[in-house]
Amino acid sequence: MVAAAAEVSTAATASSSPPAEEGERRDESESDGEMAGLAAVLDFDMLCASVALSAERRKAGAALAGAAGDCGGGGGGVQRMWEGDVVLDCLDDRRIALETSCCPCYRFGKNMRRANLGSCFLQGMVYCILLAAVLISLIAFSVTRHHIYLYMGIGSVLLIAIYTGYFRRRIRKQFNIRGTESSLDDCVLHLICPCCTLCQEARTLEMNNVQCGVWHGRGDTICLGSNGAGNKAFAALNKASLVPVKSPGLCGMDRSSSAADEQQPLVPPDQLEQV
Template identity: 55%
Template sequence: MTTEMEVKGGASAAAEVGVSEEESLLMEGVALLDFDMLCSTVAMQAHKGKWGKLNDDNEEENLVSEHQNGGGVFRMWEGEIIYDCFDDRRVALQSTCCPCYRFGKNMKRAGFGSCFLQGSIHLILAVAALSNLLAFIFTRRRCFLYLAIVFTVSVGTYMGFYRTLIRKKFNIKGSDSSFDDCVYHLICPFCTLCQESRTLEMNNVEDGTWHGRGDTICIGTVSTKSPECVSMRKDSNDS
């Protein structure tokens, strides 16, 4: 009788230890957040001018539900236009040496037509602007200069128009003016094209669908831990 009571007491003690360990893990408040969701929260807070912790829990719950449903997520461009231009040297080289190919590839990723069609339109406008500029240099006729200006503005407007479409389609926070998008492509077209390419490639955009990075960040109430550490700790507790 005494042996049975001791066995029951040991089993109940082991069960209490297991429950207490599970409660301690829950009390740590470790949360896995999708990287795209985290960027969305930061962009929304920056847009509102509120950095830090959300003041209303309902806003956070609504943001999570909207993210899970695939809508209402605020995103950001990958890097600055000029300072982060050479983060991806392959994209920078393609945007500088063959911008028509890079632009067409971006349009295919974003779901705005085929790579060949969009790249051809960009190439025709660029060649027309360059040829008229060269004609003005050799002939000094103002009509060629006017045509060169018209085609240059057409290239910037065309690329800025599609930059606006990309920004609105994927809810990318930045300048909310279509005029600014055109100015970016007129002043610094290669760097602007690099930023768009990095954003589409790094977030796995294919055929107009934003798949996201797929990265996860593990945030705790007191300290930050990686998902591998949490899984290893859970496995050790289960064993």
């Protein structure tokens, strides 16, 4: 009897163990499926986040490049122009015209310093040496009548035109100023009328507040301790007009009214007759 009971209990345990094992396996498979789904969702979220981050980085890089182009003078698609005509507007700023006529070396050096194309002293010294070579050659030719000095003077003049024309072209390219692709026009302008051409370059750089190669534009022009006629005219044009404004009376219960206001009817008599 005892043996039979043991066999019956063993059989019952054996018959009940497969469903329990199947339940455990089902729970394990469900948990594995949930983990796999969670991992897939996390992978998709990470992919979306990485794509969004890369897009934001590209946008930020493009914005920084555009800002650097605007500030640095490249301007991208912004097509700028020279301030005034070379000859007709030469006397618009008399201070610049006087500096260019009396000391073109100093004016050229200041232009190069504003455009960040070299030191003012170095560029002015080079221009001064070339001018001195022209003057010495002409004086030597007038004294000795040797044609070699005349050729040296002509060569020095051409060298000045090429040198200044090269830097005029660099200014045009740096700030995207309208002009031809060739440097020949710039050299010809400095050869025919060097003072007027220097005046145009100086007007463009000063009126647009170019400092250390950065084109600030007319909107945020800063006057740096200069009392020239051009700056005075600019300040007069941009002077704020003062308009007196009368403050309205206080609308309160304790406002004092005159006798005329108290006797004046609220509705005009004409409207009363029409009614």
